[in-house]
Amino acid sequence: MKIAVLSSDPHRAQEYLSPLSALPDLDPVTAGPDGWDEVLAQRPDAVVVTGELTGHRDLTTRLAEAGAPVLAEHPSPVATATAAVAKIDAAESAATATAAATAVAAAEAMVAAGIRLTFASPGRCGPIFAAVRRAITENKHVGELTTIHGAYHDSGRPGPALAGNAPVLLDMVESVLGGDPAVSVYAQVNTILSGDPEVDSAALLTVRHASGVVVSLDASWSPTIAATGPVMTFIGDRAGIEYTGRPRLLDGFDATTAGARWEPGGTDARQLMLAEFAAAVRDGEQPAGPDGAAGLRTLRIVEAAYASARTGQVVDL
Incomplete structure (x- = not known):
């Protein structure tokens, strides 16, 4: 192929x-x-x-x-x-x-x-996140979902944090909420860590969905930390579930870099995504990632988040 x-x-x-x-x-x-x-x-x-x-x-x-x-x-x-x-x-x-x-x-x-x-949505690929999604949407282990907290700190790619990291988290939210539309967005960004007035390095956003679910996301990056994510906590009226995309297997101090030692576990998310995409194409099936309509919903949330950060106001969708 x-x-x-x-x-x-x-x-x-x-x-x-x-x-x-x-x-x-x-x-x-x-x-x-x-x-x-x-x-x-x-x-x-x-x-x-x-x-x-x-x-x-x-x-x-x-x-x-x-x-x-x-x-x-x-x-x-x-x-x-x-x-x-x-x-x-x-x-x-x-x-x-x-x-x-x-x-x-x-x-x-x-x-x-x-x-x-x-x-492309590597954050939502793999059997572990699939099990988390089923536990929430099919088995209702958390009861009625009310709140989602997520963070993704990618230090490997210079560029705007909100545009680069937020789609990873938002696609995961989209996967769990099943197309439940966002109705409002509030965001704040700054450039302190990037040192570049045109590159936001810290980005926080809150998204409210039509079902009433409130999503709070940290899409910041830093050149001094390893990519941690994504991590996400799903909170319902009965229980909560925590998901870590790449758990830390080794904790310590690296004298050569004068910083924390980071050894992530789990399979590389991009490799999982490409393997799932290739398998779906080979079998003549629709790939499991977000289709065009879902991707557009994510993109419009990021667009609204930039508008919110610019004006300091909540933006309705």
Whole structure:
């Protein structure tokens, strides 16, 4: 089975190509923008789209013509931290809103083109999270779900914390709530840890859903800590469940780095996601990750969170 990895960033492409190459009976190929037509002409069985591709709107048409299932990273509704924190002037505020709207439009175009789209969501993959989801939604072990607390601190990728980390947590929430729509969002961000006035490094958001469930998420990052997540606590009127995506197996101090020693456990989430995606394509099934409609719901929450951080007000959806 042939899977094409399309990316404008060779490093990002390799992050997907390596785990795909480790899977049996797969023939992964990769290409940058100049080689996309050539790779798609080979009629791959599936396509993985990585990196920020909102500037390549013509790719939507090519993917629709190829007709293969697509696994794509969320387009990033990047808003500058200056816009989010400083309540900037109308011209800059409009530019920020345009950036977020462009990301939503890119995702909407892929859905409208009829592409069999799945958004990359490694946080919700694997048997452990599946068991947690069943315990909440099918077996009702927590009773009536009322509150969700989550955190994801990814120190491995510089860039806006809210746009980069929040979708991981929001997709997990979407998986458990089963499409229960968000009705309001409140968020705060700052740039203290990034040292870059255009990159938010701390991001907190609260999302209220139509069912009454309240979701509180920490999507911050720091260059001084290891990626911890995701972690999530589900609280109901009878009990609670705690989930840790990559539990710490070794705790201590590393003299070479003068910092905490972090040895995570569990299977790599991206590897699990790609294995599940490839298996679904091979079996002719819909991949288990968020489809285009679910991905758009997540993207609009992030868009609203940036608007909330910019204005200091709750944003209704």
